[in-house]
Amino acid sequence: MSASTATRADTPSTPVPVLSFSPVVLSVPGRPVDLQVRVTAPATGTGLPVILLSHGHGPSNNLSSLNGYAPLAHHWAAQGFAVVQPTHLTSRTLSHLVADAPGAPDFWRSRAEDMTHVLDRIDVIERTVPQLAGRLDSGKVAVAGHSLGGFTAALLLGAGLRDPDTGDTVHLVEPRIRAGVLLAAPGRGGDVFNGPMARQWPVIGAVDFSTMTAPALVVAGDKDDSRHFTDMGPDWHADPYTLAPGPKTLLTLFDAEHGLGGIAGYDAAETTDESPERVAALARLSAAYLHTRLHPGAPTWQSACEALTTGPRAVGRVESK
Incomplete structure (x- = not known):
């Protein structure tokens, strides 16, 4: 068990101790390797809601695994969540296996099923992690994902997918998940899915957002131009908001590229738009959104929006439907 210190974005002088434990190893029949997860949680407190965090792909080895996304996991834990991060089969750490x-290589079905396996075994996880037993509220579960992880989160929140191999429409919705956060997630297919990587990843363009009915915060950077998939520009990453039914909220971050300031790892060289301030603001806003969704009537989201998305120093703009 290692301890780190996270800081609340709204009270920067008050450090909050956070505990992180890994790996918790879950044996899953038929999975080519065991499912390994990291759990990050506040050192104290009970009734902790759970955030399932799905990693993206990317060029680094360990950022695409349970070892990535510490800037988000630490902050969310400091805000009172237990964050569970699996290593999906797409992780570069598993490529040789x-x-x-x-x-292979996209493991789209397995990625979503990993989260169902985690929820099926949440009691085992709780007992395995020191100092965590009896502290989780398994009735309050959210999912978050970045990039390819946002694609996975969309499926868990109800988006359909046309299997590129069979043509059948597949639904992998997980009803125990009550809300989600999609971070720089892929957008629509069709004619706009025309970049050089589109043929290599046809499944990315096979998603139907019209059935994604669960509440979600869609986060898009206004400089996130994914030309390798589309010539549609940054608006492509807003598609999970534009094409899905409500209730949905869109947070457009100003000057943010695909890394959204560096959420995948501290000081990651591959981050093209490094901004600790943007990461802290995004972490606070996403935590506030999920807190209000999981605790209806709580003013957390409204307060965070007033602090961070209004006035001359706004980090982004918000719209909802």
Whole structure:
């Protein structure tokens, strides 16, 4: 068990101790390797809501695993959440083990099923992690994901997917998940899915957002121009908001590129728009959104929006439907 110190964005002088434990190893029949997860939680407190955090892909090895996304996991834990991060089969840390496994290379179905396995075994996770037993509220569960992780989160929140291999429409919605956060998630397919990587990843363009009915915060950077998938520009990453039914909220971050300031890891060289201030603001806003969704009537989201998305120093703009 290692302890780190996270800081509340709204009270920067008050450090909040956070505990992180990994790996928790879950054996899953039929999965080519065991499912490993990291749990990050505040050192104290009970009734902790759970955030399932799905990593993206990217060029680094360990950022695409349970070892990535510490800037978000630490902040969310400091705000009173227990964050559970699996290493999906798409992780570069597993490439040498699963290259020929069924579902490679995108493992779209397995990625979503990983989260269902975590929820099925949440009691085992709670008992395994020191100082966590009896502290989780398994009735308050959210999902968050960045990039390819946002694609996974969309499926868990109800988006349909046309299987590129069979043509069948598949639904992998997880009803125990009550809300979600999609961070720089992929957008629509069709004619705009025309970049050089589109043929290599046809499943990305096979999602139907019209059935994604669960509440979600969609986060898009206004400088996130994913030309390798589309010539639509940054608006492509707003599609999970634009094309899905409400209740949805769109947070457009000013001057943010695909890394949204560096959420995948502290001081990651691959981050093209590094901004600790943007990461702190995004972490606070996303935590506030989920807190209000999981505790209806709480003013957390409204307060965070007033502090961070209004006035001359606004980090972004918000719209809802």
